[in-house]
Amino acid sequence: MRSLDISCALLGGAGALLLSTAVIAQSKPPVHYGASISEADVAALDIDIRGPDGKGLPPGKGTVADGEKIYNEQCVACHGEKAKGGSVFGAMVGGIGSFTTDKRVLTPGSMYPYAPILFDYTRRAMPMNAPQSLTNDQVYALSAYILHLNGLVPADVVMDAATLTKIEMPNRNGFIVDDRPDTKATRCQKNCP
């Protein structure tokens, strides 16, 4: 910090000190104010599906043909014919093999490391104008249809919890965990490159 600002810096330091000593040691209150519930009470909200093992996938099933019908009624307007991209959103097919090129195409088929992610997202957020309105059978059917369009399941697949979890997604091993800081910038001051 420049000398001009030393007073500022000192003030800042003092301020920080004050803050840290005066920080209200918000000690946990001796009691808790919430109410006890059971897992059953939260069941209607408990919609998350764990990707790797499909934990949370509900009973139910659906076919590619059923999925195509639902898609053409409720999804095609935004996502386009055969999920090739539409008036609002881009393609949900293709892209597999594109990640080593300069044009990575992100679709459920190319990107999801685990197929149950598709069920989770569709059920919680789609269709955009009526989220959480699809039945579990409908979500299985849509999953079957989209994954079939991506060439990942045959046309006669019957999608259910077990089938969906077993699909080998192309990007299964495509992820690495956060390894930052990954840059090594230095503080060059003069004659910098």
Next chain:
Amino acid sequence: MSTKDMHQRPRSSTRSPSDDADEFESRRQFLRSGLAVAGAAVATGAGMGAAQAQKIEVPPSNKEMGRIIDPKVYGMPSKYEAHVKRNRTDVFVNKQNWSDWSMTPLHQQPGIITPNGLFFERHHAGIPDIDPAKHVVAIHGMVKQPMKFTMDNLLRYPSMSRFHFLECSGNGLTDWKKAASSTVQQTHGLLSCAQWTGIPASWLLDAAGFDEKNAKWVLFEGADGSAHARSIPIEKVMKDAMIVYAMNGEMLRPENGYPVRLFIPGWEGNVSIKWLRRIKVSDQPWHLRSETARYTDPMPNGKWRQFSFAMECKSVITRPSGGMKMAGKGHYEIEGFAWSGNGTVTAVDVTTDGGKTWQEAALEAPVLDKCLTRFRMPWVWDGAPAKIASRAVDNTGYVQPTVADIDKVRAIVGFVQHHNGIFPWSISPEGEVKNAIA
């Protein structure tokens, strides 16, 4: 140049501040005037002097009664500030406006706190309108006792307040290697800063009594139309995550998560789940769409990096910045913001020669952990073409990289998150300030 100048604008008596048709031109004039005012001050200081002095008249406001105090009102900014707005993204334009974002006018923000009405937005299914009397936050999963909390329950706890920035991981995604944006609002406006009030998230986990041996990750989920959710490592939740119901001295705005949200200091905005409805404890992460297909970083060899949560140290010059015009050569004060999701800003260097030499700027107190920090450096512009930029350092020793540095270790292709590269502005001999990322 004082921060007051930031709000100087031409006193055009004919313009109606509510007239949106004039908005752009007026804005442009405003941007110019901010710096023009400073130039005039220098000229006067240099002694152009008494000959040109004009008598200052008594302002009309001295000669009349002002507006009365309304019995009850929510106060609004001066009508002369009507041009200061949060702008929906207009460089990357979405085809619908529910899963969309808006950006903070950083060049018009004095101090470190973003007013609630200008705080950036990112929603995935629009803004819900939630009745706090009916809202409940549930916690379950690997806990001894599942619990639910009403807003009254949450407000009964002693509150805590913290100053922290919030930045979207997509901030800057339009401007990695080519200048697509004009203003700092467009390049960096997915960034804001507030004082957040609520309780430690750890208190709710303690209330439910999580499985300390096996619990490793926590899912937080929103009550919006996307039921947006993320998996968060439990150490971070227990360390400094907050359950927030107020910001900047008032209850959250609907677009910022009313009536209650998660706030995770220093991490990408996406994880600070708004409209919080459910917390679930687990032994592993979920790998949701928002932690695989989105918010991940393209890496070399076709790989993707996930769970890259922290917003690394970064800075930007807000003044002069893109779209402004210098008022001729002379003395200027270069100003901007620096911040780090990993700690405290310890230094900011500024270059005015495109990176050949750097000088340390002054930091303005308070300098707080994971908070916007203001820096400034006096500069005499000689009227020649210049390229200015800032480079921040945090208390981990991390130095803000250039885009070239980042390009060496990641794959900058497509819709790329986590842009914390050094951001240059060019100044032409005519004084035009432009985005110079390349």
